[in-house]
Amino acid sequence: MTPTLHLPAGSWSNRQQTGERSKVALCLHANDNRSGKGMQMLQNSFKSAIVGAAVICLSAGVSRESKADAASCASPIPLGLTTALTGNLALLGTQARNGVEFAVDEINANGGIAGKKLALTTEDTGASSTDALNAMNRILEGKPLIIFGSMISPHIFAQTEGVTKSETPFLVGATNAKVTAQGSKWLFRTHVHDGQLADLIPEYLVKSLGKTKPGIMAVADDYGLGASKGIQAALAKLNATPAAVTSYAPSDKDMSAQLLEIKDKGADSLILFGRPADVTLVIKQMNDLGIKLTTIGNASMVAQTTLNNLSAAEADGGYAIGGMIPQTSTDTKILDWAKRVQEKYKVPADNFTVSYYDTVYMLKSIIEKVGCDKPAIRDALAATKDWKGMLIDYQADARGDLAHTLGIYRNKGKTPELAGPIKENGF
Numbered sequence: 385m386t387p388t389l390h391l392p393a394g395s396w397s398n399r400q401q402t403g404e405r406s407k408v409a410l411c412l413h414a415n416d417n418r419s420g421k422g423m424q425m426l427q428n429s430f431k432s433a434i435v436g437a438a439v440i441c442l443s444a445g446v447s448r449e450s451k452a453d454a455a456s457c458a459s460p461i462p463l464g465l466t467t468a469l470t471g472n473l474a475l476l477g478t479q480a481r482n483g484v485e486f487a488v489d490e491i492n493a494n495g496g497i498a499g500k501k502l503a504l505t506t507e508d509t510g511a512s513s514t515d516a517l518n519a520m521n522r523i524l525e526g527k528p529l530i531i532f533g534s535m536i537s538p539h540i541f542a543q544t545e546g547v548t549k550s551e552t553p554f555l556v557g558a559t560n561a562k563v564t565a566q567g568s569k570w571l572f573r574t575h576v577h578d579g580q581l582a583d584l585i586p587e588y589l590v591k592s593l594g595k596t597k598p599g600i601m602a603v604a605d606d607y608g609l610g611a612s613k614g615i616q617a618a619l620a621k622l623n624a625t626p627a628a629v630t631s632y633a634p635s636d637k638d639m640s641a642q643l644l645e646i647k648d649k650g651a652d653s654l655i656l657f658g659r660p661a662d663v664t665l666v667i668k669q670m671n672d673l674g675i676k677l678t679t680i681g682n683a684s685m686v687a688q689t690t691l692n693n694l695s696a697a698e699a700d701g702g703y704a705i706g707g708m709i710p711q712t713s714t715d716t717k718i719l720d721w722a723k724r725v726q727e728k729y730k731v732p733a734d735n736f737t738v739s740y741y742d743t744v745y746m747l748k749s750i751i752e753k754v755g756c757d758k759p760a761i762r763d764a765l766a767a768t769k770d771w772k773g774m775l776i777d778y779q780a781d782a783r784g785d786l787a788h789t790l791g792i793y794r795n796k797g798k799t800p801e802l803a804g805p806i807k808e809n810g811f
Contacts, residue, residue: 505523524552668698680704
């Protein structure tokens with residue numbers, strides 16, 4: 385059976401199309417100038433062979449054009465990244481840089497894509513959305529083929545309009561559920577999001593851990609407050625009422641007032657949503673205040689960047705549901721990868737490192753198929769199904785979310801253990 389190929393519109397130049405058509409025509413009409421009875425008999429005898437030869441020529445032409453797609457890319461292939469490398473979000477933001485950069489370096493060391501190296505330009509967003517927008521404008525001036533955005537949701541909200549107008553594929557890890565509800569067909573998310581966590585964390589807390597009166601504490605920005613709202617709605621569906629709902633500013637260093645309010649209102653557990661630096665502070669202050677509550681949160685609870693700054697006693701027993709982390713894998717290749725990342729950056733790889741690393745390789749596989757045509761790359765991302773990453777498979781939904789598998793973790797001392805994967809409903 386001859387395979388059917390679906391190639392993106394506009395992916396070939398007119399010259400390439402004309403050249404390949406000519407090659408096919410030569411195969412199809414190689415015997416047109418022959419005539420006579422003998423030739424007619426020969427043609428009848430070998431009709432199927434001629435048809436087969438035509439198919440071979442067609443296939444060869446398509447093969448050459450498929451290879452030409454990636455070969456026609458600019459050299460080097462320009463990529464852009466904006467993420468927080470300084471300020472109070474740097475501990476998290478560097479994970480995006482580490483994941484993208486590590487993958488780019490590997491690909492370049494192995495010959496690039498169709499012999500073309502990748503050129504990554506990175507701009508520091510700092511902590512503010514204004515700086516994030518300015519960083520994106522600098523990236524856009526370089527006209528990259530693809531842009532990676534950070535996991536900081538307020539930054540992505542500030543950047544999306546400009547990237548959408550540029551018609552550039554925009555790959556992000558930002559976890560506010562509304563990030564992919566902005567109506568941009570150019571934006572895709574390759575990390576799990578708070579909408580998924582908001583459903584799964586309360587369900588696990590109530591049904592598996594038997595806690596029905598949690599306190600809620602979240603960082604007071606789009607990321608944390610969006611999650612807090614979703615968690616409250618999910619608890620209501622479970623007929624569970626939070627004892628207290630609190631928040632703290634991203635720059636706060638003292639959360640004792642919020643913790644004491646949760647304790648005084650009789651909470652039987654704590655749902656904590658924050659980033660590694662502030663989650664570390666909350667857990668330490670709980671310990672200092674003598675507050676003992678079953679605590680569950682996002683992946684920051686089990687991130688190595690959090691655990692490295694906690695004692696075994698402080699970390700022990702904490703639960704998390706979130707993106708898959710490499711340290712809990714039993715695959716020696718994945719553990720070796722995590723070791724090499726830490727040796728290079730002096731920071732342990734986490735769920736975001738994995739996500740951004742996977743994203744670069746996903747794009748490599750797409751470029752090898754469709755070339756460097758931006759709409760074709762966008763369409764291929766939107767059609768992604770069962771693409772196998774390091775720890776999960778990726779599948780695009782209608783909103784542009786590609787990650788639907790999460791992990792349930794519990795800290796044993798300072799070592800996170802994977803209780804098992806859990807999938808978003810419908811996947």
